[in-house]
Structures are given as C-alpha cells and as structure tokens.
Amino acid sequence: MNVKQHTVVDSPYGPLTLVAADGVLSGLYMTGQRHRPAEESFGERVAASEEPFPEVVRQLAAYFAGELTEFDLPLRLEGTDFQRSVWDQLVRIPYGETWSYGELAAKLGKPNASRAVGLANGKNPVGIIVPCHRVIGASGGMTGYGGGVERKVQLLAFESASRP
Known part of the structure; x- marks a missing residue:
C-alpha cells in the first residue's frame, strides 16, 4: 500500500522531518541533509500527535535529554x-x-x-x-x-x- 505521512519536530540540531510509510517510521531527515528525498515524496503532513509519531517524538526527546541511549522503534528501511x-x-x-x-x-x-x-x-x-x-x-x-x-x-x- 505504502501510504506516507510526515511531520516536523524541533530538535537541538534544527527541525527534523519524520516520515512514516504505512504507519512505520521510514525516514528522519535534517534540514539541508544530503540525499534528502524531495518533500513531495513524504506524503501528507500531519500533527506530531498522530500515529506513529508520538512514540518517535517521545524517544527523540528522551535521547536529546540524555536519558535514552538506545531507540526501540519499529523501522521500515528501504534500500538494497x-x-x-x-x-x-x-x-x-x-x-x-x-x-x-x-x-x-x-x-x-x-x-x-x-x-x-x-x-x-x-x-x-x-x-x-x-x-x-x-x-x-x-x-x-x-x-x-x-x-x-x-x-x-x-x-x-x-x-x-x-x-x-
């Protein structure tokens, strides 16, 4: 099916664009990142409070607070x-x-x-x-x-x- 959605969240290193494919995190891109796909490929922009983003946002916040050293998130990594x-x-x-x-x-x-x-x-x-x-x-x-x-x-x- 491959329904894509994205949201943008703040971080100490600038805005992060989170992308989900079929409800699973498939992208995290920084502003100006090399090999960043075209914005149009990210799908509909939704609130960070919409699934699957709340848990991603929570774990990123804990990481940036120095409280999380290992992420535990389902990922959908597309590549060879x-x-x-x-x-x-x-x-x-x-x-x-x-x-x-x-x-x-x-x-x-x-x-x-x-x-x-x-x-x-x-x-x-x-x-x-x-x-x-x-x-x-x-x-x-x-x-x-x-x-x-x-x-x-x-x-x-x-x-x-x-x-x-």
Missing part, C-alpha cells in the same frame, strides 16, 4: 540488501562510541568494502535513530555526514558528554 546490512550494523554501535568505516566493513565480513560501507552509511534514511553519525574515518577524522560534519561533531560530543 547491502545498504540494509550496513544500517543493521549501525544500531549495534554503542551510544557514545565510534567505529571506523573499516571496522564496520569488517563486521559485515567485507573488510575491503569500507568505501561501499561509507556510501551506504550516507544514504541511511533514519538519521540519529540509526546512528550513522557514530562512524568516523580510520584516522579518527570526522569524514562526511549527510546532516553536515558540524552536526556530526555536535552529536558525538553530546553523546560523549551524556554517557552513562
């Missing part, structure tokens, strides 16, 4: 099998920690695929909740981030400071 395997690994990166693209590739059993992992990481449709910001360059450098390197640095500093 390889992209979905990368995104499945991203949620395994512990809060406040980072992995390099090479480490992520090795955990997928594809140690020479760090570039492909980087491309898949950049196309993650549900930022923050699927924590692609926790992936850094092999040298520890803050390589690209769809939401902008400045936001990546801010998110990592926030998580590091509020680690339990």
